Amino acid sequence: MPDAVNRQETAPIDPLALARDLIRCESVTPAEGGALDLLEEVLAGLGFDCTRLPFEEAGTDRVDNLYARLGADGPNLCFAGHTDVVPVGHRDSWTVDPFAAEVIDGVLYGRGASDMKGAIACFVSAVADYLGDGREGPGRGSISLLITGDEEGPSINGTKKMLPALAERGERIDACITGEPTNPKRLGEMMKIGRRGSLNGFLTVHGVQGHTGYVHLADNAAHRLTRMLNALLEIELDQGSEHFQPSTLAISTIDVGNPATNIVPGRAAAVFNIRFNDLHTGAELEERLRAVLADAAGDGARYDFEVRVSGESFLTPPGLLSDLLGEAAKAETGLDCELSTTGGTSDSRFIKDYCPMVVDFGLVGQTMHKVDERVAVADLEALTRIYRRVIEGYFARA
Numbered sequence: 001m002p003d004a005v006n007r008q009e010t011a012p013i014d015p016l017a018l019a020r021d022l023i024r025c026e027s028v029t030p031a032e033g034g035a036l037d038l039l040e041e042v043l044a045g046l047g048f049d050c051t052r053l054p055f056e057e058a059g060t061d062r063v064d065n066l067y068a069r070l071g072a073d074g075p076n077l078c079f080a081g082h083t084d085v086v087p088v089g090h091r092d093s094w095t096v097d098p099f100a101a102e103v104i105d106g107v108l109y110g111r112g113a114s115d116m117k118g119a120i121a122c123f124v125s126a127v128a129d130y131l132g133d134g135r136e137g138p139g140r141g142s143i144s145l146l147i148t149g150d151e152e153g154p155s156i157n158g159t160k161k162m163l164p165a166l167a168e169r170g171e172r173i174d175a176c177i178t179g180e181p182t183n184p185k186r187l188g189e190m191m192k193i194g195r196r197g198s199l200n201g202f203l204t205v206h207g208v209q210g211h212t213g214y215v216h217l218a219d220n221a222a223h224r225l226t227r228m229l230n231a232l233l234e235i236e237l238d239q240g241s242e243h244f245q246p247s248t249l250a251i252s253t254i255d256v257g258n259p260a261t262n263i264v265p266g267r268a269a270a271v272f273n274i275r276f277n278d279l280h281t282g283a284e285l286e287e288r289l290r291a292v293l294a295d296a297a298g299d300g301a302r303y304d305f306e307v308r309v310s311g312e313s314f315l316t317p318p319g320l321l322s323d324l325l326g327e328a329a330k331a332e333t334g335l336d337c338e339l340s341t342t343g344g345t346s347d348s349r350f351i352k353d354y355c356p357m358v359v360d361f362g363l364v365g366q367t368m369h370k371v372d373e374r375v376a377v378a379d380l381e382a383l384t385r386i387y388r389r390v391i392e393g394y395f396a397r398a
Contacts, residue, residue: 013128015380016108018042019121020101022083023110029084029153030061036083039120039147043068046128048145053165055157063150063157067166070127071142075174075398077391078144078355079123080159080347082151085112086369093371106377113375115368119179120147122363122380126387138395144173151347155310159347163354175321175357175394177387178348181365182340187379188333188386191325192360194243194315194341195349199274199282199307201289203228206302209266218264222256224301225268229254231296232272232289237280243315244277244341277341282309311349315341320397321357321390328389329361332382337361361386 027033040050048068056062069076088098088111096102098111108118127143146166150158166173183189205225210218229251237247251272256265276285286307293305316322318339329337348358363383367373 012132013042013125015118015121015125015384016103016377018124019108019113019118019380020103020110022117022121023101023112024099025083026099027083027085027112027149028087030063030150031084032064032149033083035117036064036066036147036149039083039124039145040066040068042124043145046070046131053162055161057157060154060156063148063153065149065158065162066147067144067162067171068147069142069144069171071138073141074172076142076144076172077138077394077398078146078173078176080146080176080178080351081116081120081123082148082158082347083112083117083120084149084152085115085117086152089371095372098373103377107374108377108380109372109374111373113373114181114363114365115373116179116181116362118375118380119181119362119383122383123177123179123387125384126391129384129388130391138391141395141398143391146173146176146351148347155347160350163350167354173351173355175398176348176351176355176359177321177325177390178346178351178358178360179362180346180360181363181368182343182360183362183364185364185366186333186335187364187382188329188335188337190338190340191322191329192341192343192346192348193318193322193339194278195311195313195343195345195360196244196247196275196277196341197280197282197313198310198345199276199285200310201272201274202269202306202308203272203293204267204269204304206304207264207266207268210264212262212264215264219266219300220264221268222265224297224303225254225270227298228293228296228303229270229272231292235292237274238277241277241279243339244313247274247276247280249274276313278313278315280313282307282312311345314349314352316352316358319357321359321394324390324393324397325359325361325386328386328393331389332386
């Protein structure tokens with residue numbers, strides 16, 4: 001029996017013990033690895049109704065997910081997280097076994113310690129502590145957990161599909177904390193009240209291969225590509241907005257596939273990424289990009305351009321949930337928690353379409369996805385207390 005489950009039904013749950021149990025589950029995306037089984041057992045012991053939601057589609061891996069709810073009425077305060085983790089890389093580079101969940105000098109090591117099995121353990125522990133006051137539930141309202149096994153992967157068969165499936169069953173989420181590691185260096189520094197959108201552009205230019213000594217007989221695809229990319233780099237997308245920094249465009253790859261020095265390439269390709277704020281939509285940006293590329297390509301240009309938007313930008317205006325998190329973080333850490341929209345994406349980009357309030361707040365993210373991923377045990381304990389304050393405050397003020 002896992003350490004965290006070896007307890008009486010109403011006894012406290014140690015966040016460290018549960019985090020260690022979860023890390024020992026080798027749930028490298030998309031494998032479940034026993035992590036959802038463990039959570040289901042713990043949450044069922046607290047009185048949650050648990051539902052497994054597996055999804056798959058052609059060409060993708062089958063992914064298992066978990067939705068657990070305590071209570072039947074609104075409002076529904078939800079915690080969203082993921083038990084899948086990124087690969088460990090070269091195991092020899094780790095100073096510890098990445099799945100042994102060792103504690104050394106007050107620090108828990110292991111894949112997923114920061115991102116984000118630690119935060120899941122903290123929220124479950126906070127709920128157990130809240131219920132430990134003699135409550136059978138939140139009184140009015142409900143507490144739920146939306147846990148996916150497909151956040152670190154393509155994010156096709158996880159939260160994105162769970163939400164409409166739950167909505168069809170009549171489930172409503174009124175406020176959601178996503179437990180991503182949002183703090184740069186110290187717990188309590190930062191929460192995310194929105195995220196930038198992400199657009200990937202795939203540009204391939206087709207020319208005519210030839211000899212570099214007879215360029216008039218060729219059509220240099222690399223020349224056309226560089227002109228088109230330069231035109232993109234000269235765009236000022238915006239100067240930022242109230243809660244967002246300026247949107248950015250970054251070229252990620254350029255490839256002509258040409259090993260020779262005396263050949264004019266007949267094909268050249270590039271990939272670029274735009275992280276965009278709430279002044280844009282993916283569709284509006286695509287239209288603008290196509291116009292710029294067409295103008296820069298020049299007469300007779302032949303090219304293909306594909307756009308993939310992995311998520312639109314979104315913002316949860318400061319309000320009840322961010323206030324509660326800020327107050328709780330201040331009380332436990334003494335820090336003023338910055339309201340930020342920086343960084344990458346999270347599953348909140350899907351949740352915001354089904355929930356009016358969604359805020360990301362979790363552990364310190366300095367070692368996420370790195371060798372020797374780790375988190376201070378003191379931070380696990382403090383985050384548990386922060387979540388506990390938020391649960392208490394939400395049902396008192398919602």
